[in-house]
Amino acid sequence: MDFVTYFKAFLGLAIVLGLILGLSYLLKRMGFGDGMRGPLGRKRRLATVEAAMLDSRHKVILLRRDDVEHLVLVGPNTSQIIETGIPAPPAPPASSADAPPSDATPNESGPATRFSQWMKQ
Numbered sequence: 414m415d416f417v418t419y420f421k422a423f424l425g426l427a428i429v430l431g432l433i434l435g436l437s438y439l440l441k442r443m444g445f446g447d448g449m450r451g452p453l454g455r456k457r458r459l460a461t462v463e464a465a466m467l468d469s470r471h472k473v474i475l476l477r478r479d480d481v482e483h484l485v486l487v488g489p490n491t492s493q494i495i496e497t498g499i500p501a502p503p504a505p506p507a508s509s510a511d512a513p514p515s516d517a518t519p520n521e522s523g524p525a526t527r528f529s530q531w532m533k534q
Contacts, residue, residue: 477501 462475462482473495476483482499485492 458479460477462477464472464474466472467486471486471488474485474487476485480501481497482501483494484496484499486495
């Protein structure tokens with residue numbers, strides 16, 4: 414095989430990968446990338462608020478269901494509810510999630526920051 418054949422194969426692979434990434438970006442922007450949270454989906458009732466490792470085998474997870482939080486200890490063989498019925502703090506308004514943080518400087522709008530914001534959407 415000569416250089417032209419390898420170049421054509423590499424170019425074809427690059428085009429296919431570009432199409433896949435472009436389609437996934439487009440679908441994510443349309444709202445199809447987050448499961449049921451899309452334009453026709455319903456609001457999710459269950460969310461993981463925070464998780465922390467206690468040791469190499471146990472994890473503590475704070476779960477939110479509707480407006481109530483539950484603290485759960487998860488191990489390799491069992492799970493235990495540590496505390497239940499914790500009132501959840503009020504969620505921030507949706508408009509503040511789209512706005513940049515107030516302490517952000519104009520220099521922080523580089524490609525890495527935009528990519529991390531895109532991944533959080």
